[in-house]
Amino acid sequence: MTDISTLGEFGLIDHLTRDFPLHHKETLLGVGDDCAVLDYHTQGDSDKRRIVTTTDMLMEGIHFDLTYTPLKHLGYKAAMVNLSDVYAMNATPRQLLVSIAFGRRTKVEHLDELYAGILIACRQHHVDLVGGDTTSSLTGMAISITCIGDADADKLTTRAGAHDTDLICVSGNLGAAYFGLQLLEREKKVWAAQQGADETHSQPDFAGKEYLIERILKPEARRDIVSALQAAGIVPTAMIDISDGLSSELMHLCKHSHTGCRIYEERIPIDYQTAATAEEFGMNVYTAALNGGEDYELLFTVPLTLHDRVVTIPDVHLIGHMTAPEQGLHLITPDGNEFALKAQGWNHLATEQPDSPTA
């Protein structure tokens, strides 16, 4: 018998789906990108829209901890994770299907909270809830969400179109969700210890770190970036959302696009709260940015010729450029040292610490 950890999550998916043939000419892109791409139009149809679809499963104890995750936030986040995958195709989310499994002690009011969060996400992103399933669970909660969206065929952006010399861009900032999670986990341990000691419970104090808590509990899918790119007349050559850490996502882009890359450490956008908290934890903030998960920012590439246009988009940062594949994937530190990028990412399939990024 073979341990799943020997394959890793992406290796496992490749392994399991390797024998599946694609029967339909309408299936333009199957497993292996942020979304599948489907063509439900007939030849001669002047409308060149494509359908994209993606699905994610969130398990209690693996992806979320109900001791510090309000159900409303959980519903919102579960939707955002899927919307983010659709935006990563340069597409627009349209419909959502939501399946929930829950334990015996769950009450209607708990599910109301969860769906209230999903509703807010649907409203903000103009997405229709069109189906789903509810069932009981013998153990923890499980949430499975599928999102369907569409894009003009000539704007659709996969992981596979980047070229040598393309600029590598990232939205927002990285590593914040990682430290948000560390803070919540630390407070959980403090609280558990107080329980044992029968002391008066102190409320956790996240003053000055609110942004980090918000990034882990209430991430935002970057619809604004997709809109800004469109307004600027830019179609990225490749794009992916950052759910497993910059390093892992860069490896996906380079693998699918057959390129190498060079990124510059001092160019990686880091929020002040992230930097301060990294110092408090005695950690290298760039390790968190490269390998921490759940930032849900967009990572994309544009041709060098679009440099002047892309730098005008607010909250988009140039962090490096693509290279020929034989040059490999490298991080350049401020002192000029080069390190090969390792894609550890969030390994939800690891046997030891399923919820911790391997920093």
Add this chain to the structure above:
Amino acid sequence: MTDISTLGEFGLIDHLTRDFPLHHKETLLGVGDDCAVLDYHTQGDSDKRRIVTTTDMLMEGIHFDLTYTPLKHLGYKAAMVNLSDVYAMNATPRQLLVSIAFGRRTKVEHLDELYAGILIACRQHHVDLVGGDTTSSLTGMAISITCIGDADADKLTTRAGAHDTDLICVSGNLGAAYFGLQLLEREKKVWAAQQGADETHSQPDFAGKEYLIERILKPEARRDIVSALQAAGIVPTAMIDISDGLSSELMHLCKHSHTGCRIYEERIPIDYQTAATAEEFGMNVYTAALNGGEDYELLFTVPLTLHDRVVTIPDVHLIGHMTAPEQGLHLITPDGNEFALKAQGWNHLATEQPDSPTA
């Protein structure tokens, strides 16, 4: 706090989704049928195909028991359950997304078996696996499958189109899966008792009951019925697949179509093995047909004028007819007694016996 059992599964879905607006004109049908219906065509498009989509979540210990369910069968069945929902729209399944969560002791070979079953289902029904998710679970296995299909707009069949006097038809036979499950559960108890007594383990003997075991472990989505209807030039007025028992599904058809119904007990198709096993268990076989789950047969209505055409279709049985709504829903026994239909169905949300039909 409100117990979920006070709402029931369908009441819960209605409750949770009541505030969700539909934003897009392309969302033709949302929550509440076997599938959602989407229109991804522009006005003036001569192609009148519609997209349908459905999702199901299967939880270990609720929907399946790995002590007697081979993983290959489980994968096959998980796919079939979704394909069945697409056929119930008179549509053709095209793409599948599969998410799996699994415990620490799961090995690659286990998942290979599961996916081998999914692959057989995909091949038989010409469906493309286009996406999914894999993750670990702290507890049991969870499987979430989403299926996308299409149908000509003028052939699409919801639950809502039946009229007074329409004939009620059912494919195959009912109650077999229920007794298949009872047999497996009985053997599981025998085996557990032998474990305790340290006796030599006897192999379960299902001789003469193979069909019942097959119906619960390896159900078949009725693509053949949808094809036969099309070949006969019949578009049902309403259709649903029988996953929760005939009684529950009839109530859905009548509620959505604003009709009543009269069905005749002796017309309900029962296999010989089902009847023999019902007698062995000392149970009324029609109770199992009405309230047992997982038959995955199709229940549909056709106009009275199509009587002569529908009776020529192999394996389709007329069991009654629709009535005006004020006449209610009734089962007529051979001696002429009338009973109001109760839709217990499989209540996966019940607090006592989540996996047992309430007979």
